[in-house]
Amino acid sequence: MSEPRSAPTVGQVVLGRRLQDLRERAGLKREEAARVLHVAPATVRRMETAEVALKIPYLQLLLKAYGVPDDEADVFVQLAEEANRPGWWQRFHDILPGWFSMYVSLEGAASLIRSYEPHFVPGLLQTEDYARGVLRSGAIGQTSPDDIERHVDLRMRRQALLTRPDAPRFWAVMDETALRRPVGGPEVMRAQIDKLLEATELAHVTLQVAPFANGPHPGTYGPFVLFRFAVSELPDMVYSEYLTGAVYLDARAEVATHLEVMDRMAAQAATAQRTKEILRDLRKEL
Numbered sequence: 358m359s360e361p362r363s364a365p366t367v368g369q370v371v372l373g374r375r376l377q378d379l380r381e382r383a384g385l386k387r388e389e390a391a392r393v394l395h396v397a398p399a400t401v402r403r404m405e406t407a408e409v410a411l412k413i414p415y416l417q418l419l420l421k422a423y424g425v426p427d428d429e430a431d432v433f434v435q436l437a438e439e440a441n442r443p444g445w446w447q448r449f450h451d452i453l454p455g456w457f458s459m460y461v462s463l464e465g466a467a468s469l470i471r472s473y474e475p476h477f478v479p480g481l482l483q484t485e486d487y488a489r490g491v492l493r494s495g496a497i498g499q500t501s502p503d504d505i506e507r508h509v510d511l512r513m514r515r516q517a518l519l520t521r522p523d524a525p526r527f528w529a530v531m532d533e534t535a536l537r538r539p540v541g542g543p544e545v546m547r548a549q550i551d552k553l554l555e556a557t558e559l560a561h562v563t564l565q566v567a568p569f570a571n572g573p574h575p576g577t578y579g580p581f582v583l584f585r586f587a588v589s590e591l592p593d594m595v596y597s598e599y600l601t602g603a604v605y606l607d608a609r610a611e612v613a614t615h616l617e618v619m620d621r622m623a624a625q626a627a628t629a630q631r632t633k634e635i636l637r638d639l640r641k642e643l
Contacts, residue, residue, distance in 0.1 A: 365407035365408070365459065365462070366440055366441075366442075366443075366444050366462050367462045367463060367465070367466040367586075367591070368436065368439060368440025369407040369410065369411060369437075369440045369441070370407040370590075370591065371440075371588055371590045371591060372407075372411060372433070372436060372437055372440055373404060373405045373406055373407040373411070374405070374590040374591075375433070375590060376404060376405050376411075376416075376419065377405040379419075379420070379423045379425060380401075380405075380419070380423055382423070383422070383423040383424055385422070385423070387401045387402055387405075390419060390422065393418055393419060393422045394415050394418055394419070396415075401419075410441050411437045411440065411441060413434055413437060413438065416433065416434055416437055417430065417434060420433060420434075444458075444461065444462055444465070445514070449507060449510075449511045457603065459605065460582075460596055460603070461515060463584050463594060463596070463605075464481075464515065464518065464584070465518055466586060466588075466591075467525045467584040467585060467586055468525050468526070468585055468586055468587040469525055469526045469528070469583075469584070469585035470525050470526070470527045470528070470582060470583070470584060470585075471528045471529070471582070471583040471585075471619050472527070472528070472529040472530070472580075472581075472582045472583075473529075473530050473531075473576045473580055473581055473582075473619060473622060474529060474530070474531050474532070474535055474580050475531075475532040475534060475535065475576070475577065475579065475580055476532075476534065476535055476538070476580065477491055477535050477538070477540070478531065478535055478536075478549060478553065479529045479531070480512050480515065480516075481515060481516050481518075481519060481527060481529075482516075482529070482552060482553055482556050482564075483512060483516075483549065483552075484545070484548050484549050484552050485509055485513060486541050486545045486548065486549075487540050487541060487545055487546075487548070487549040488508075488509050488512045488513070489505065489506075489509050489541070490540040490541035490545060491540055492505045492508050492509065493505060494540075519556075519559065519561075519562065524561050525561070526561045526562075526563075527561065527562050527563070528562075528563040528564075528565075528623070529562075529563070529564050529565070530565045530566075530567055530576070530619070530622050530623055530626050531564070531565070531566055531567065532566075532567050533566055533567060533568050533569050533635075534569075536550070536566065536635075536636075536639055537639075543643045546643050547640055547643050550636050550639060550640045550643075551640070553636055554633065554636050554637070554640075557629065557632070557633055557636075563629050564629060564632055565623060565626040565627055565628065565629060565632050566626060566627050566632045566635050566636070567622060567625065567626040567627070568626075568627055568635065571625055571626070571627075574621065574622050574625050574626075575618045575621050575622065576618050576619070576621075576622045579597065579598075579599075580597070580598060581595055581596060581597045581598075581615060582595070582596040582597075583595050583596075583612070583615055583616060583619060584596070592607045592609070592612070593607070593612045593616070594606065594607045594612070595607075595611065595612055595615045
């Protein structure tokens with residue numbers, strides 16, 4: 358049986374969907390594909406849903422059974438070998454919850470990331486000291502000082518995607534609460550606001566604050582992130598975190614609801630230009 362792992366890479370998710378499409382185009386059921394491999398149908402399902410790594414010998418047998426030409430099969434296998442390589446974040450596997458590994462993979466592959474954050478500055482825009490203060494508060498559970506520093510390191514490494522040549526568009530809405538809640542003291546907060554102001558100068562970053570004065574809005578249930586991808590095999594996805602885990606939603610109705618809420622919040626929040634003024638005013642108060 359294929360070996361399970363903490364979370365799939367985006368490449369494995371894409372190839373799993375392609376593998377399912379090839380099987381269906383060949384007119385085979387999972388039970389028939391399973392007989393080719395002499396395994397249970399559940400193994401084929403887990404390969405197609407990226408619950409297990411893609412074993413190359415299994416792939417080669419399936420691609421042949423699906424009638425895929427040799428040259429196309431060779432390319433598929435090459436892509437699978439690349440997708441099976443651990444992501445850079447796997448070096449943090451001992452401190453990284455399995456349910457968050459998938460998030461880091463999706464984040465790195467997205468062409469658009471839209472985030473609503475009611476409690477803290479979004480992780481992609483945090484300074485080291487701010488992140489350290491959040492993590493020391495127990496936001497990720499009880500951790501040792503060494504573990505906290507590794508979490509900070511991971512968070513800083515994630516931010517590199519905003520400065521790479523093919524950076525995704527990042528659009529965040531933050532409640533004013535996230536800026537009013539002191540983390541690490543005035544100096545830390547001033548530096549954090551400076552970093553937010555710097556981020557607003559990036560062409561691919563949009564930051565909006567939802568002021569107290571604007572009243573309640575439809576996103577007050579909790580934070581969530583919406584991902585959009587350039588590859589057709591990956592639908593829009595929503596990530597929603599809770600105290601001990603997270604859920605990933607890709608059903609059209611659920612994603613559409615979250616997208617509508619995000620659009621309504623963006624329309625109700627301060628504009629990007631007004632947000633800059635709010636940040637400058639908050640900094641003067643510190």
